[in-house]
Amino acid sequence: MTGPYSQGGFPEDQGPVYGAPNPYGYQQPLPAQSMYGFGDPYAPYGRHPVTGEPYSDKSKATAGLLQILLGFFGICGVGRLYIGSVGIGLCQLLGMFFALFMSAFLIGIPFAIGIWIWAFVDGIVILSGNARDGVRRPLRG
Template sequence: MSTPNPPEYPYGPPPEGWQPYGYGAQPSPQGPPPSGYPGYPPPRGYSAPQPYPGYQPYVGYPGYDPQAPFGRDPATGVPLSDKSATTAGLLQLFLGIFGIGRFYIDSTQIAVAQLCVGLFGIVFGLFCFFGFPVLAGSIIWAIVDGVMMLTGSVTDKDGRKLR
């Protein structure tokens, strides 16, 4: 009994004029360069994607924006900070009388003010009645500031929205 296709062609004979890879006519190294590579024109009918209005694309790594290294807010296009709004808000809620949430987002002037008011309220609350209202004000300030951080109303020191 004979097999219809010899083992070197298990799927039937190759088409007319077929040669194995690497045999036959090879393109000349001095021939026209392939299109689509850096320094060569794009293929016909191709148009590069356009950036958002007012932003210039970065010519290096695709998808990287040097003005927004941590991405952009999808709704507004505003650059995002490297700091987390959740972390900053929770730090401010629990340790806000010491300004820890503000120190986290590098807003040091407000953080130092919160620290001074909080320490003043704690220290003078032990000795006289005047410290308790200051301490209560410091606690309210920390809670309001923490809620504002959690809702996205606070920016970092560079004016970027918290992630």
């Protein structure tokens, strides 16, 4: 038997080709399958259509609603903690607790209102803007 396949395997100059006949009787493996079908295993939630960055596993709607709705109960910053922005989340959360503690002396009421407005506007920005998670990936819709 002569030719490029005489020694078994692929010709040295061509290399393995997907779908090419294989002397061992099996085909090349298919691409990796993500949770949304065949796609990029490094971006299971898809990629941003313009920049090509992989989307985060965190949801924009969940983060924004946590930020806005829990603020009505005096618990600000939970949406930021959810997406991994720990610095801003802890600043809002601990600032609100300190302001509520100081409101017993009537000093903390303006601070509590200010932090609540900050968290509320931050929730709207998360819902409508280009917010990113803790590792700088864009949040998915």
